[in-house]
Amino acid sequence: MRLKYLIKSALNKFKSSQFSFICFTVLLTVFAQCSEKKLSTGGEVTFKITIDAPFASKDVKLWLPYPTSDKLQTIKNVKINGNYNKQLITHDTQNDIHAVYAEWNEPINNERYLTFTFTASSIEHKVQPLNDDSSTDLPAEIIEFTKATRYIPTSGKIKEVALKTIGNKKTILTKSRAIYDWIVDNIKRDPRVIGCGTGEVEKTIQSMSGKCADVSTVYVAMARAAGVPAREVFGMRLGSKSKTDITDGHHCWAEFYLPKKGWVPVDPSDVLKTILVKEITIEEALPYREYYFGSVDANRIVLARGGRDIYLNPKQNDAPLNYFMYPYAEVDGKALEWLAAQDKLKYQITYHNL
Numbered sequence: 001m002r003l004k005y006l007i008k009s010a011l012n013k014f015k016s017s018q019f020s021f022i023c024f025t026v027l028l029t030v031f032a033q034c035s036e037k038k039l040s041t042g043g044e045v046t047f048k049i050t051i052d053a054p055f056a057s058k059d060v061k062l063w064l065p066y067p068t069s070d071k072l073q074t075i076k077n078v079k080i081n082g083n084y085n086k087q088l089i090t091h092d093t094q095n096d097i098h099a100v101y102a103e104w105n106e107p108i109n110n111e112r113y114l115t116f117t118f119t120a121s122s123i124e125h126k127v128q129p130l131n132d133d134s135s136t137d138l139p140a141e142i143i144e145f146t147k148a149t150r151y152i153p154t155s156g157k158i159k160e161v162a163l164k165t166i167g168n169k170k171t172i173l174t175k176s177r178a179i180y181d182w183i184v185d186n187i188k189r190d191p192r193v194i195g196c197g198t199g200e201v202e203k204t205i206q207s208m209s210g211k212c213a214d215v216s217t218v219y220v221a222m223a224r225a226a227g228v229p230a231r232e233v234f235g236m237r238l239g240s241k242s243k244t245d246i247t248d249g250h251h252c253w254a255e256f257y258l259p260k261k262g263w264v265p266v267d268p269s270d271v272l273k274t275i276l277v278k279e280i281t282i283e284e285a286l287p288y289r290e291y292y293f294g295s296v297d298a299n300r301i302v303l304a305r306g307g308r309d310i311y312l313n314p315k316q317n318d319a320p321l322n323y324f325m326y327p328y329a330e331v332d333g334k335a336l337e338w339l340a341a342q343d344k345l346k347y348q349i350t351y352h353n354l
Contacts, residue, residue: 004229039298041238042121043354044077045246049347051104053331058105060112062329063090063312065234066098073122073301090245090314095307097324119354120238126295127264131174138229142257147230151308151322152217153201153224161205162225172228176256179222180266180293185282187215188220189272194254195340198309198322199232200248212252212269213323219254219268229257231263231306234325238299239351247349248340250325253296255305267292 053060066089069075073231080087084102091098097352103114138146148154154162165182166175190209198211199217204210210218216232223230237249274288303325310321317333328338329345336345 008255032266040121040123042119043238044117044119044352045238046350047116047327047347049327049345050116051329051331052344052346053104053112055109056107057331059332060103060104060329061316062114062327063316063324064100064114064116064327065148065324066100067120067301067303068098070302072125073120075118075120077117077119077301079117080114083108083112084114084322089113090312092310092313095310097304097306097307097310097312099312099324120301121285122238122298122301124295124298125265127261128294129260130173130258130261130264130294132171137259138257142229145231145257145306146224146227148224149308151199151201152221152224154221157205158201158221159225162222165222166226172256172258175226175228176223176258176264176266177293179219179226179228180268181289182222183215183219183268184271184289187218187268187272189269189276191276196250196325198339199252215269215272216252216254219266223256231255232308232323232325233302234304234307235300236325236349238301239305239353240299242353244351244353245348246351247347249349252325265296266294267296284335
């Protein structure tokens with residue numbers, strides 16, 4: 001946005017001369033190069049998890065999201081330690097979710113603990129330019145991301161709001177942008193919500209407030225109700241200092257599928273958070289609004305894409321899990337509080353910048 005301002009300023013100063021064309025060309029080239037540059041970050045992440053269970057318990061289990069490498073992030077140097085009896089890396093193929101799994105099957109006279117350390121490097125996810133394509137042909141594997149689920153309704157109130165929001169817009173891109181703008185203009189961030197929220201669409205629409213899981217789920221539900229393929233992304237922010245406590249760094253955003261471009265990131269929740277934290281007006285937040293439609297910063301990693309109402313691998317004994325971003329544990333077949341828990345299930349996450 002700053003470079004755009006400089007370009008306009010230069011043209012205003014030199015618009016009557018041949019130099020204006022040269023100035024414009026040079027600045028435009030610089031702007032294009034900066035736009036194409038993918039910022040990156042990297043460091044060491046350490047999870048320290050403890051489970052407070054009765055001494056005699058012989059059935060204590062833990063599942064922890066296990067991030068994997070892709071074109072946007074690289075996960076290496078994995079180390080797992082603890083006083084568990086069994087530990088392995090599992091994969092739920094239905095939801096494409098990887099997890100660190102551990103179990104304790106004998107009495108232990110102190111806390112059951114596990115540490116999970118890895119190095120993570122990531123780059124900015126930026127899909128530009130976003131060309132408006134009238135094509136509605138979707139690959140077979142993308143069709144499922146247009147369907148309703150238990151946590152992502154596409155009928156009733158949510159469909160009513162979605163159809164009103166998109167109006168007469170026909171393309172995937174224009175529908176996606178209209179829904180994104182509606183959320184930024186109408187929903188407020190509520191700092192009182194525990195953790196990232198529970199992602200309950202009807203509840204969020206009724207209160208018109210929430211946190212990132214609530215906001216991203218509303219986006220995905222509205223998008224699907226409007227015929228746009230969309231999915232949630234569950235991840236966490238990395239630190240910005242040499243050593244940072246990122247225990248509260250879990251974060252959710254969303255992606256929509258655009259023919260010829262693939263999955264495009266959107267993060268309306270970060271726009272709402274910026275407005276609240278920086279105490280700025282919605283007009284002053286325009287640069288953030290523009291950036292987070294089609295881009296997300298490098299200072300985050302993905303733990304899982306999509307997946308709600310989940311049975312993990314191995315299958316948990318208790319009810320299906322709302323979503324899998326936080327550590328999850330069961331003692332004697334009963335789930336411990338997992339949403340930003342810090343009760344019987346405690347954890348600390350630290351980041352060392354490399």
